[in-house]
Amino acid sequence: MKTLSILGASGHGNVIADAARTTGVWKEIVFFDDAWPLKRKIGQSDIIGCSKSMLELDPNKTDVFVAIGNNAIRLSKQRALEQAGYSVASVVHSAAIVSDTAILGRGVVVMAGAVVNAGAVLGCSVIVNSLAVVEHDCILADGVHISPGARLAGGVKVGELSWVGIGASIIQLKTVGKNVTIGANAAVVTDIPDDVVAVGVPAKVIRHLCD
Numbered sequence: 246m247k248t249l250s251i252l253g254a255s256g257h258g259n260v261i262a263d264a265a266r267t268t269g270v271w272k273e274i275v276f277f278d279d280a281w282p283l284k285r286k287i288g289q290s291d292i293i294g295c296s297k298s299m300l301e302l303d304p305n306k307t308d309v310f311v312a313i314g315n316n317a318i319r320l321s322k323q324r325a326l327e328q329a330g331y332s333v334a335s336v337v338h339s340a341a342i343v344s345d346t347a348i349l350g351r352g353v354v355v356m357a358g359a360v361v362n363a364g365a366v367l368g369c370s371v372i373v374n375s376l377a378v379v380e381h382d383c384i385l386a387d388g389v390h391i392s393p394g395a396r397l398a399g400g401v402k403v404g405e406l407s408w409v410g411i412g413a414s415i416i417q418l419k420t421v422g423k424n425v426t427i428g429a430n431a432a433v434v435t436d437i438p439d440d441v442v443a444v445g446v447p448a449k450v451i452r453h454l455c456d
């Protein structure tokens with residue numbers, strides 16, 4: 246059994262460690278964070294070094310995981326670790342439901358109570374947070390975060406680095422573009438273009454991020 250080394254000793258990281266423990270896949274879970282050595286413990290786990298010292302680990306003895314909430318930073322750190330030869334794990338909480346026909350990329354986490362249904366395809370570094378629902382045939386690109394309790398109906402597509410806020414809903418077959426933020430509790434009933442913030446019921450664009 247390998248160790249799981251998690252980059253990012255945040256609340257999010259602590260939840261990922263909890264999820265990883267339920268799987269029984271790793272013999273121990275340790276953290277790396279730039280708050281080390283001032284901060285040395287998170288939850289049940291030790292923080293044993295900073296982000297630089299993580300690159301001294303033997304890739305044969307550890308899997309790695311990036312637990313950073315910011316989608317762009319998480320994805321870029323994951324790609325850097327992969328380029329350095331590390332194996333990036335995916336973590337599926339034992340109380341999540343993931344269809345055998347769903348496809349999960351590297352560095353995905355599916356938290357407690359979440360459902361990922363048949364034919365869904367999740368890219369790398371995707372977060373499916375607690376109690377979120379990703380229905381059949383959804384396609385989530387790299388670096389997407391589906392927040393707690395958000396629900397994506399069948400065949401929804403979400404572009405790279407987009408964030409679907411807590412409790413939001415997206416009706417079937419709609420497409421959310423790249424680098425989009427969908428606000429908490431929004432109801433998405435139309436396609437949403439790239440690089441915008443959309444909120445409300447029904448969701449409307451309130452900001453263009455490239456302006």
Ligand SMILES: CC(=O)SCCNC(=O)CCNC(=O)[C@H](O)C(C)(C)COP(=O)(O)OP(=O)(O)OC[C@H]1O[C@@H](n2cnc3c(N)ncnc32)[C@H](O)[C@@H]1OP(=O)(O)O
Nearest residue numbers: 374392393409410411426427428429430431442444445451
């Ligand atoms: C485990 C975890 O914790 S995972 C994290 C889960 N967290 C979330 O999902 C948070 C989602 N974030 C939001 O909903 C935020 O409000 C955002 C990102 C949509 C907007 O945040 P900001 O850019 O700071 O916008 P700001 O707060 O300035 O609001 C701008 C306007 O939009 C409105 N607004 C903001 N969010 C929403 C929303 N979810 N629904 C409806 N209206 C909203 C505001 O009332 C404000 O309206 P006004 O101009 O008439 O006063």
